Amino acid sequence: MQQRQVELAVGVFILLGIIALAFLALKVSGLSFQDSRTQTYTVVAEFNNIGSLKPRAKVSIAGVTVGQVTSIRLDPLSARAVVEMAINKDVDYLTTDSIAGIKTAGVLGEQYISISVGGAPDVLEDGGKIIDTQSAVVLEDLIGKFLTNMGSKD
Numbered sequence: 001m002q003q004r005q006v007e008l009a010v011g012v013f014i015l016l017g018i019i020a021l022a023f024l025a026l027k028v029s030g031l032s033f034q035d036s037r038t039q040t041y042t043v044v045a046e047f048n049n050i051g052s053l054k055p056r057a058k059v060s061i062a063g064v065t066v067g068q069v070t071s072i073r074l075d076p077l078s079a080r081a082v083v084e085m086a087i088n089k090d091v092d093y094l095t096t097d098s099i100a101g102i103k104t105a106g107v108l109g110e111q112y113i114s115i116s117v118g119g120a121p122d123v124l125e126d127g128g129k130i131i132d133t134q135s136a137v138v139l140e141d142l143i144g145k146f147l148t149n150m151g152s153k154d
Contacts, residue, residue, distance in 0.1 A: 039089035040067060041126040045100040046080040051111050051136030053102055058112045059085050066091045069113065085113065094128075095120040101134035111136060 050072060059067035067087040075082050087094065097118030104111050115130070124130070 040086040041089060042070070043067075043085045043087050043094065043124055043128050043130060045083050045085070045113075045130040045133050046075065046078065047083060047100075047102060047133050047135045048080055049135040049138065050081045050083065051102060051104075051138050053083065053111045053113070053136065057110065059087065059115065060112060061091070061115050061117060066115075083113070092123060093117060094124045094130075096122045096124060096128070097132065098124070098130055099132045099134065100130045102136035104137070108139075 053069065053072065055069050055071055057069040058065045059069065067085050069083055070086045071084045073082050073084075074080075083100075094115065095118040097120040099116040099118065101114050101116070102111055103114045
């Protein structure tokens with residue numbers, strides 16, 4: 001009887017471990033079981049440098065996730081990265097003077113888009129464009145500038 005209880009406990013422990021691994025895999029990949037029918041509208045922004053921003057990266061306002069990046073492409077005329085974002089329909093207060101910046105979660109974390117809402121009376125409609133953008137800060141560029149400045153002082 002004691003042997004049976006040990007085997008059952010080990011089986012439950014293994015099952016919980018598999019469920020935990022599946023949950024972590026979904027969180028890391030950006031996939032979810034959330035309702036895919038969430039109403040969204042599209043907003044576009046152009047950046048000089050997107051760093052390592054990827055599709056499905058989160059879009060946030062004041063730290064709250066309000067959408068995700070749906071596509072990234074290069075504009076051949078301006079040679080800038082065009083980032084298309086799906087914003088939740090209930091976020092209907094993005095003004096035409098909003099600022100979109102590419103931020104990094106932690107020192108070496110994933111990159112996401114942070115939007116600062118402006119004060120203009122006009123709001124962005126579906127297909128609207130955020131004009132004022134801040135490109136990603138690339139850690140390698142900062143280290144290179146620091147080393148160059150340190151070398152020139154000697």
